[in-house]
Amino acid sequence: MWGLVFAVLQATSADLDEGRELYRLRCAECHGGEGEGGRGPNLADGVFYHGNTDRDLSQTIRNGITGTEMPGFAGSELRISQLVAFLRSLNRAARPSELPGDPARGEELFRGSDCLSCHRLGPEGSFAGPDLSSVGSRRSLRHLRDSLVDPSRDVRPRYRIANVVQVSGARARGFLLDEDRHTVQILDLDGALRSFSREELANVETSRESLMPSYADVFDGRELNDLVSFLSTRRSGASR
Amino acid sequence: MRFLLLLLFVSEASAQVTFERLKNAPSEPGSWLTYSGNYQGWRFSPLRQLTRENVKELRLAWVHQMRNAQVETTPLVIDGVMYLTEPPNDVAALDPETGRVFWRYRRGLPTDIRACCGRVNRGLAMYGDKLYLGTLDSHLLALDSRTGDIVWDVEVADYERGYAITGAPLSIKDMILTGVAGGEYGIRGFLDAYDAETGERRWRFYTIPGPGEPGNESWSGESWKTGGAPTWVTGAYDPESNLVVWGTGNPAPDWNGDARLGDNLYSDSAIALDADTGELRWHFQFVPHDVHDWDAVQVPVLVDDEWEGAPRKLIYWGHRNGFYYVLDRMTGRFLFGTAYVKQTWAKGLDENGRPIRLPGIDPTEGGVVVWPSALGATNWFSPSYNPETGLFYLAAWEGPGLYVKGEDEYRPGEPFYGGRQVATLEDDPGHGVIRALEPKSGSRVWDLTLVGKPMAGVLSTASRLVFAGSHEGYFYALDGDTGAELFRIYLGGDGLGGIGGGAAMYAAPITYEVKGKQYVSMSSGSALFTFALP
Numbered sequence: 033m034w035g036l037v038f039a040v041l042q043a044t045s046a047d048l049d050e051g052r053e054l055y056r057l058r059c060a061e062c063h064g065g066e067g068e069g070g071r072g073p074n075l076a077d078g079v080f081y082h083g084n085t086d087r088d089l090s091q092t093i094r095n096g097i098t099g100t101e102m103p104g105f106a107g108s109e110l111r112i113s114q115l116v117a118f119l120r121s122l123n124r125a126a127r128p129s130e131l132p133g134d135p136a137r138g139e140e141l142f143r144g145s146d147c148l149s150c151h152r153l154g155p156e157g158s159f160a161g162p163d164l165s166s167v168g169s170r171r172s173l174r175h176l177r178d179s180l181v182d183p184s185r186d187v188r189p190r191y192r193i194a195n196v197v198q199v200s201g202a203r204a205r206g207f208l209l210d211e212d213r214h215t216v217q218i219l220d221l222d223g224a225l226r227s228f229s230r231e232e233l234a235n236v237e238t239s240r241e242s243l244m245p246s247y248a249d250v251f252d253g254r255e256l257n258d259l260v261s262f263l264s265t266r267r268s269g270a271s272r
Numbered sequence: 273m274r275f276l277l278l279l280l281f282v283s284e285a286s287a288q289v290t291f292e293r294l295k296n297a298p299s300e301p302g303s304w305l306t307y308s309g310n311y312q313g314w315r316f317s318p319l320r321q322l323t324r325e326n327v328k329e330l331r332l333a334w335v336h337q338m339r340n341a342q343v344e345t346t347p348l349v350i351d352g353v354m355y356l357t358e359p360p361n362d363v364a365a366l367d368p369e370t371g372r373v374f375w376r377y378r379r380g381l382p383t384d385i386r387a388c389c390g391r392v393n394r395g396l397a398m399y400g401d402k403l404y405l406g407t408l409d410s411h412l413l414a415l416d417s418r419t420g421d422i423v424w425d426v427e428v429a430d431y432e433r434g435y436a437i438t439g440a441p442l443s444i445k446d447m448i449l450t451g452v453a454g455g456e457y458g459i460r461g462f463l464d465a466y467d468a469e470t471g472e473r474r475w476r477f478y479t480i481p482g483p484g485e486p487g488n489e490s491w492s493g494e495s496w497k498t499g500g501a502p503t504w505v506t507g508a509y510d511p512e513s514n515l516v517v518w519g520t521g522n523p524a525p526d527w528n529g530d531a532r533l534g535d536n537l538y539s540d541s542a543i544a545l546d547a548d549t550g551e552l553r554w555h556f557q558f559v560p561h562d563v564h565d566w567d568a569v570q571v572p573v574l575v576d577d578e579w580e581g582a583p584r585k586l587i588y589w590g591h592r593n594g595f596y597y598v599l600d601r602m603t604g605r606f607l608f609g610t611a612y613v614k615q616t617w618a619k620g621l622d623e624n625g626r627p628i629r630l631p632g633i634d635p636t637e638g639g640v641v642v643w644p645s646a647l648g649a650t651n652w653f654s655p656s657y658n659p660e661t662g663l664f665y666l667a668a669w670e671g672p673g674l675y676v677k678g679e680d681e682y683r684p685g686e687p688f689y690g691g692r693q694v695a696t697l698e699d700d701p702g703h704g705v706i707r708a709l710e711p712k713s714g715s716r717v718w719d720l721t722l723v724g725k726p727m728a729g730v731l732s733t734a735s736r737l738v739f740a741g742s743h744e745g746y747f748y749a750l751d752g753d754t755g756a757e758l759f760r761i762y763l764g765g766d767g768l769g770g771i772g773g774g775a776a777m778y779a780a781p782i783t784y785e786v787k788g789k790q791y792v793s794m795s796s797g798s799a800l801f802t803f804a805l806p
Contacts, residue, residue, distance in 0.1 A: 098378040098379065098380040099378040099379065099380065152416065152419075154423075154424070155414075155424050155471075159418045159419045159421070163419070163421040163422075165421075165422065209373075209374050209375060210373060214370075215367070215370055217367065217374055219374065219418055219419065223418045224351075224352075224418075225365060225367075225375075225418065227369065227370060227372055227374075229370075
């Protein structure tokens with residue numbers, strides 16, 4: 033551990049360059065080119081949800097985060113310390129992200145709309161959309177806003193829709209959870225988990241279109257900012 | 273009106289477990305609704321498709337692989353979905369016909385959890401459309417059964433003080449009951465009930481009475497505060513009398529009782545609580561002032577049968593201390609008891625069921641050898657009661673153990689053993705056995721003698737079959753009347769550590785039916801194996 037800390041403290045500009053390049057290859061797709069966040073959370077503002085020491089960051093990078101889309105990175109200690117050094121350089125430069133709107137007004141909008149008929153928020157809500165209970169620690173402000181305005185822009189594989197037609201003519205529609213050569217698994221829109229043998233299926237069509245409609249014309253810009261701000265405050269415990 | 277009207281997702285079509293369904297579990301034999309299959313703790317299935325004639329034709333249907341070994345889980349099978357826990361605290365929903373995974377929940381755990389005997393979990397409870405999971409960091413979680421999303425997450429106790437949850441919760445009415453582990457860390461044990469909808473605690477029963485409560489005087493000094501008596505194995509429930517019957521674990525420290533003089537109530541006891549209030553109706557202590565770690569963490573088996581010519585509500589209990597007991601379920605009164613394995617610590621039981629101890633059995637600094645060993649004549653692994661054969665089946669150990677007394681000062685969250693034990697002696701290793709007892713006399717009907725000592729539970733069916741597993745990794749189907757081996761397959765998985773010194777099987781089998789086909793599932797190593805006829 034001390035070796036690692038030492039390595040980070042002693043990071044040279046060459047190490048930073050290596051870290052930046054590694055970041056571009058491995059991290060930027062989700063966390064944004066400058067750590068501003070995207071599908072994954074902002075890494076530039078110095079707020080981390082799984083520990084904020086260099087050791088914590090190294091472990092998170094190495095092991096990934098259980099229960100999220102964050103995979104582990106099987107790199108050497110040196111490579112990981114270069115990544116950590118690069119993240120720290122971002123942190124030094126950045127200020128905490130400011131919310132673009134009023135979370136309290138956003139919550140009113142959220143509760144006054146039909147969001148909970150699909151999404152879960154802690155003990156409330158339903159099963160048909162992603163759980164938003166701690167969405168603020170996983171998604172950037174920009175990604176949240178994009179998801180409200182253009183929900184089909186980034187549909188996670190878990191939320192792709194399958195239309196299943198059985199040989200018997202019976203139809204089922206739901207989220208495609210998994211499939212292989214022999215079977216198809218869905219969560220149908222009534223909430224039943226169902227597995228089909230391919231032999232009993234006449235057709236399976238999948239769609240990358242989100243079931244969620246666009247809210248671009250439903251809310252004005254300020255309201256969207258309020259909603260995004262509310263969602264961004266839905267977080268698990270963070271440390272800076 | 274600027275809001276879009278969306279599809280409204282209704283949940284009526286998804287699985288809904290009601291109290292009525294749980295009470296009437298035998299009326300839907302294709303399901304496996306609770307840890308023990310029914311509230312009465314029988315681990316018995318009314319299914320009859322697998323018979324003594326055809327069971328030899330069993331074939332592997334599918335395998336479910338997990339990240340870790342020491343799988344102690346009992347899967348639930350409800351409305352066409354199998355739900356199971358994977359060590360340490362993950363959950364998966366599977367298609368019970370193919371094993372294909374619908375979803376997985378993975379829980380991150382602190383690195384410093386206190387689990388004396390493995391990072392294990394024994395299963396889930398279900399109520400409504402939610403699954404309930406107890407965790408090694410002593411939280412109780414409600415998960416959406418359709419997605420695995422967390423609905424609520426409450427802290428049951430502070431894991432840093434030695435609490436952990438390894439047992440499957442039990443759903444009763446609109447409550448979720450959970451016990452806790454930690455008898456090796458000097459916890460003060462309890463049994464909790466939570467509101468299934470909100471996670472709010474309804475009641476807590478401390479298994480060690482506080483000052484001013486009856487039983488507190490059975491602990492010398494302040495020892496009640498750190499006396500253990502955990503509740504780490506799922507109990508049973510009698511809907512008719514609204515009585516929860518649960519076993520409690522050892523007093524702490526395990527092998528040195530000098531600082532906790534007295535009977536140490538309610539350690540090593542059967543406790544019966546009012547399900548609505550958690551109030552104690554009665555208790556029966558199997559081992560007063562235990563210094564051998566003989567927890568009463570067996571699944572209580574509740575049976576209505578004749579006793580001395582009259583119908584009676586009974587409890588059958590094959591205990592870790594080597595004795596088999598029959599208790600009156602309404603009063604806790606001792607009716608009968610006899611040793612079911614070789615034991616060298618008691619002359620017998622007196623008229624109240626209290627053991628008549630022999631001299632020279634308490635642990636010493638140099639060590640004393642006593643039968644059975646500290647891991648017991650049996651342990652947490654489920655027994656089975658079969659109303660068709662009328663027999664009580666259990667996995668048991670015949671063998672001595674070494675008990676060594678030591679000193680331990682209580683420090684929160686640190687091991688608090690007061691000595692050590694050796695459960696298998698090199699010169700006299702003993703052996704394991706799957707044993708059938710006549711439940712009213714405790715007399716032995718048959719044995720399947722094993723070399724290693726099993727840690728797997730037992731299942732029996734209406735077609736007079738018994739399914740059991742061995743230490744080495746063999747899965748057996750036996751004739752429930754004679755113990756004759758009808759089917760055997762080696763599932764391997766040994767040498768993977770755990771308290772059994774590398775035992776392969778820690779779980780108990782279940783059986784269920786999908787689309788008219790009966791399946792039987794058993795875990796070994798780090799996988800769940802499911803079998804059916806071709």
